[in-house]
Amino acid sequence: xxxxxxxxxxxxxxxxxxxxxxxxxxxxxxxxxxxxxxxxxxxxxxxxxxxxxxxxxxxxxxxxxxxxxxxxxxxxxxxxxxxxxxxxxxxxxxxxxxxxxxxxxxxxxxxxxxxxxxxxxxxxxxxxxxxxxxxxxxxxxxxxxxxxxxxxxxxxxxxxxxxxxxxxxxxxxxxxxxxxxxxxxxxxxxxxxxxxxxxxxxxxxxxxxxxxxxxxxxxxxxxxxxxxxxxxxxxxxxxxxxxxxxxxxxxxxxxxxxxxxxxxxxxxxxxxxxxxxxxxxxxxxxxxxxxxxxxxxxxxxxxxxxxxxxxxxxxxxxxxxxxxxxxxxxxxxxxxxxxxxxxxxxxxxxxxxxxxxxxxxxxxxxxxxxxxxxxxxxxxxxxxxxxxxxxxxxxxxxxxxxxxxxxxxxxxxxxxxxxx
Numbered sequence: 483x484x485x486x487x488x489x490x491x492x493x494x495x496x497x498x499x500x501x502x503x504x505x506x507x508x509x510x511x512x513x514x515x516x517x518x519x520x521x522x523x524x525x526x527x528x529x530x531x532x533x534x535x536x537x538x539x540x541x542x543x544x545x546x547x548x549x550x551x552x553x554x555x556x557x558x559x560x561x562x563x564x565x566x567x568x569x570x571x572x573x574x575x576x577x578x579x580x581x582x583x584x585x586x587x588x589x590x591x592x593x594x595x596x597x598x599x600x601x602x603x604x605x606x607x608x609x610x611x612x613x614x615x616x617x618x619x620x621x622x623x624x625x626x627x628x629x630x631x632x633x634x635x636x637x638x639x640x641x642x643x644x645x646x647x648x649x650x651x652x653x654x655x656x657x658x659x660x661x662x663x664x665x666x667x668x669x670x671x672x673x674x675x676x677x678x679x680x681x682x683x684x685x686x687x688x689x690x691x692x693x694x695x696x697x698x699x700x701x702x703x704x705x706x707x708x709x710x711x712x713x714x715x716x717x718x719x720x721x722x723x724x725x726x727x728x729x730x731x732x733x734x735x736x737x738x739x740x741x742x743x744x745x746x747x748x749x750x751x752x753x754x755x756x757x758x759x760x761x762x763x764x765x766x767x768x769x770x771x772x773x774x775x776x777x778x779x780x781x782x783x784x785x786x787x788x789x790x791x792x793x794x795x796x797x798x799x800x801x802x803x804x805x806x807x808x809x810x811x812x813x814x815x816x817x818x819x820x821x822x823x824x825x826x827x828x829x830x831x832x833x834x835x836x837x838x839x840x841x842x843x844x845x846x847x848x849x850x851x852x853x854x855x856x857x858x859x860x861x862x863x864x865x866x867x868x869x870x871x872x873x874x875x876x877x878x879x880x881x882x883x884x885x886x887x888x889x890x891x892x893x894x895x896x897x898x899x900x901x902x
Contacts, residue, residue, distance in 0.1 A: 501572035506619035508576025513615025514608055516581060517599055521607030522870065524600025526892060529654060532598040536651035539590040543644035551590045576622075580615040589643050598654055603891040604870055665895040666691075667886040668787075670710040671834075671879030678708035678715060678728075679897055690717045692728050695880075700728060707787065709746045716744035716751060723753050725768065735768050745788040745795065750812045752776070752788045752795050761785045763797060765812040776810040776817055787875060789832040796820070796831040796838060807831050807840055832876040839864070839883055841873045848872035850885050850900075864900055 541547045566574070582592045592614065599607035668680040675695035682688050690705035692715060702708075705717040705724075715728035723741040725734040740756040749769045755762050763777040763785050777799060779785050786798035793813050799806045805828045810817040820838070821828055831840035836856055842849045846869040853861040864883060867873065874886040874895070881901065888895040 497568060501568055502619075502623050504569055504572040505576035505622050506616075508573040508578075509580035509618040509622075510576075510612060510615035512577040512580035513582065513611045513618070516596075517608040517611030518604060520596060520600040520611070521602075521604030521891065524602075524607065524891070526601055526603075528597060528601035532594065532601045533651055533654045535590075535594045535597055536647050536654060539594045539647040540644050540651065542590055543640045543647060545640070549590070551593060576619065579618045582611075582614065589640065591643060591647065594647060594650065598650060601654075603889075665893070666897045667888070667895040668707050668875045669877040669884035669886065669897050670708050671877045671882070671884060672710045672712065673879060675880040676710060677884070678710035678717075680706045680708060682706075682895070690715075700731075702731075707743055709744050711746050711790075712748065714746050714748050716746040716753075718742050718744065723751075725751060735766075737766075743785075743787040745790045747790040747793075750790060750793070752790050752812065754785050754788075763788065763795075763810070765795065765810075765815075767812075774812065774815045776812075776815060777808060786829055786831075789834075789877075791833045791835065794833060796833040798829045798831060798840070800827065800829070805829070807838075830875050832878045834878040837878060839876050839878050839885075841876060841885070843872060850876065850883070852883065865898065 538547075538549060542549045582596065595610055595614065599610045602610075664684070665682040666679050667682065670678045672678075672695070676693060678690060678692045680688050681691050681701075688704065688706040690702040690708045692700040692702075692708070692710060694700075702715075702717060702719075705719045707718040709716040710728070713727050713729060714725060714734065716723060716725045718741070721736070722739050723737040723744045725736075725744070725746060726732060727734060735751070737751075737753065737755075741753050742756070744751060744753040749767055751766045751768055753764060753766070755764055759781040761779045761783070762775050765774045765776055766772070776795065777785060777797070779799065779801070783801045784799070786800070788795050788797040790812070793811060795810045795812060797808050797810075799808050804822060804824050805826060806819050806823075807821040807828050808817060809820050820831075821840075825844065827841075827843040829841045829843070831838055837852065837854055839850060839852045842851050847866060848868075848871070849866045850864040850873055851861040852864050865873065865885070867887065870891040871887060871889050874888050876886075877884040883900045885898055886895050887898050
């Protein structure tokens with residue numbers, strides 16, 4: 483390859499410079515594309531695999547063990563520069579080498595870096611593979627005499643490569659500790675500005691945290707999906723759904739069994755109850771115990787987390803063929819469809835004082851939308867992100883809009899707050 487991109491083959495120094503530019507474009511562009519693909523399809527669950535491969539690579543490059551490297555033991559076709567115009571063969575050579583898997587690999591580094599990149603998220607994967615492509619391009623630009631000297635140092639270079647892989651293994655071992663951040667999701671807002679949310683530890687344990695407007699905090703270990711309104715807090719726990727006076731943690735009501743996704747506006751509690759594969763959205767008058775079914779779904783469908791305000795309840799309802807935002811009345815049980823789509827995913831609405839916010843997801847883009855129900859104006863977009871990030875649960879109140887921002891590559895979630 484080094485001998486091919488030279489004036490003797492290209493015909494002149496300007497043509498050689500053009501060939502090098504196109505080679506670098508192909509190598510870096512394709513390598514970055516491979517990184518994007520790995521980051522999009524990968525997962526942090528691959529970290530143990532990447533660590534194991536890095537350790538095996540250290541032993542292999544140090545000459546302590548013999549391990550084969552999966553590869554296609556070929557070079558790029560030499561005939562290309564005879565049969566094709568210079569722009570095509572130089573770009574093609576760069577693309578072939580930038581892909582990393584289409585040619586012979588004397589060391590195990592590329593495979594290990596590729597798996598580590600897939601475990602580290604899209605940004606890290608693109609940066610790592612772009613650097614690989616740039617290295618390929620640099621190798622083609624170096625003088626042939628220098629390349630010959632480097633080839634003569636093959637054994638020392640393998641030992642150096644072993645050291646580099648050992649450092650990579652240490653970095654990967656440290657990565658879970660660095661990524662073990664506490665996620666926050668499921669916001670709920672009181673009228674006075676108090677906030678409750680689910681705090682999820684790296685191991686998956688959840689805690690409901692209540693932060694009153696006047697400072698301080700209250701934690702409820704083992705709980706999730708909080709709903710805060712006035713002196714009342716409803717949350718899901720291992721036994722079902724519990725309603726308490728959050729300042730004293732005095733229990734007001736317990737719903738034992740397969741209850742989840744509570745929303746409280748005393749005296750009404752709205753929650754989802756599962757009956758095997760069926761779900762029901764049920765409102766309960768906590769003073770009388772009267773229950774009213776607002777909605778229901780069957781296998782494979784979803785009733786979303788409800789939001790209640792002034793007796794009106796909003797929730798999402800998704801099926802295999804459509805996505806809906808629903809509105810119900812806890813006093814008379816009347817239910818209507820607010821929005822319906824067969825192409826967009828509409829989820830997690832929140833309702834407060836005639837304003838509705840919800841999440842809309844389509845074609846890898848996630849948006850927070852807001853609509854004043856009494857207005858005929860179209861909804862407006864409050865925030866937007868692209869995959870691998872997306873928006874999830876929402877809350878509205880105290881002059882602010884809250885929503886969960888989730889990174890699907892890392893599993894981390896945080897609560898974002900915007901002024902209303």
